[in-house]
Amino acid sequence: MSMYCYQCQEAAGGKACTVAGVCGKTPEVANLQDLLIYALKGVALRVRAAALDAATLGVTNRAAVDGLFTTITNANFDAEAIRWQIKRVLALRDALPLPAGVTLHDAATFTADGPDAMQRKAEAVGVLTTENEDVRSLREMIVYGLKGMAAYAEHAANLGKENNDVYAFVYEALAATLDDSLTADQLVALTLRTGEHGVKAMALLDEANTSAFGKPEITTVDIGVRQNPAILISGHDLSDLAQLLSQTEGTGVDVYTHSEMLPAHYYPAFKKYSHFAGNYGNAWWQQLSEFERFGGPILFTTNCIVPPKSEALRGRIFTTGASGYPGCTHIEAAANGVKDFSAIIALAKTLPAPKAIESGSIVGGFAHDQVLALADKVVDAVKSGAIKKFFVMAGCDGRMKSRAYYTDFAEKLPEDTVIMTAGCAKFRYNKLGLGDIGGIPRVLDAGQCNDSYSLAVIALKLKEVFGLTDINDLPIVYNIAWYEQKAVIVLLALLFLGVKNIHLGPTLPSFLSPNVANVLVEKFGIAGIGTAQDDVELFMQA
């Protein structure tokens, strides 16, 4: 059995994973992910053919974003769970009206009952079925953007916030990826509209998070350990964290955040929990050794999971939401959205307290409201020359040694510069102790990857304050690190907002064909990275 996947930055050989995923997924899982996407395209075709209003498609909307989210890199490795999703999506698809006299694409009508039929069908609907490499490149870029958008839409929906424009666009764009009549120019335009709706999804999640948990504020987060047994929570879903904190209160079990869950500490609503102990560890890719030292149970609410190779570790890992891994316990929500985490709490009580891997603290919480509260100070610092430039270094971290570039780059930046960050890319430089400029820390962490929205809001506000007409006239350089598809939607959102000359690394996406890459270079000035020293010099002159 073979596969073809090139959706992440670590695609094998810088091209594509064809034998097994570098992420650890099997060809079976990769192919089932392809089939799930194909089934969702069929749903989209039916929604579009019958001109259905997304506002009337509640369950289908949620299944669509859940399906897309499930296929994000490192989220779900469980073939059985993906087969269940395909079955659910096909049932929802077939319940949609089929207008008389309309001949629809195979995606809207195919059947695949049982694992064998699904596998056979999956092998016929993968990425390579689009023969023209430029069309394939644009279609996949749109689908990957939708996956990232879906992740944000699902988190927001879990907190009761939905936007039917986002769902309607998901259907429109998914259907368009099967439309052979669209030209490359039309697909490029659709790519930018994907970015436009990415902004909407990020704004929606920002509203969902802040209305539920308050506005992020400057916060010092402990990175050491306490003496109590504990649970480590990873991923991005704050509604899961809220439930876990509530259920662990008074049990004697502490809760630590891991990787992308770190920014949860910045929200006022979680500060009332005295057992919300701090952050443990670093970015996702170091988890196997860090989980060994942690010793207690781990709850994944989303990606990024590194395959736990030992049965003992699998026994301590729990998944929920779109995440999953065979051999780990998956916790489903009840119909009312409540999740029962009692099994994790019970296990934690039987295990030792975590062993320290570091000590001290880090500071974050510089989302848009907090930074804009400091706007006068920031503007004065820019006008006086105390701050020469801002560097947006948001995005993902990953395994490749070439990512040491981001640590070097941060260290080599002149002392009159400030890094604005979001996502797990920050772990490359957030413990360097880079100091502050007149009380403004030189690393401003806005939050999770979706909080890149905050960085865009800040940039737009600064543009207004400085009386500029072009966002590119601000003293801001974008040096983004990417790994999975949420970074793709962040990139497309920035392009939609008119940001030019973004540097993207550590390597450009392998899903960009040479011609599509050229379009991005010529229209938007996208470039890769060089050495840290050369780039610092180049960017300071820009």
Place this chain on the structure above:
Amino acid sequence: MKASIDRDGCIGCGLCADTCPSVFRMADDGLAEAYVTDVPAGDEAAAEEARDNCPVTVITVE
């Protein structure tokens, strides 16, 4: 410390060559090879990291 790769299972992802270039490299057939068997002094941790991160668990370092 010695390093080897079961090349039959290698998927050519390049992570090991990226993680520990003093021991692993990508051969002309697109798969990784351990081009030295004795891990150079000072690179033991990198070789072990390459082993631990290999997505198909075909690297032996001992």
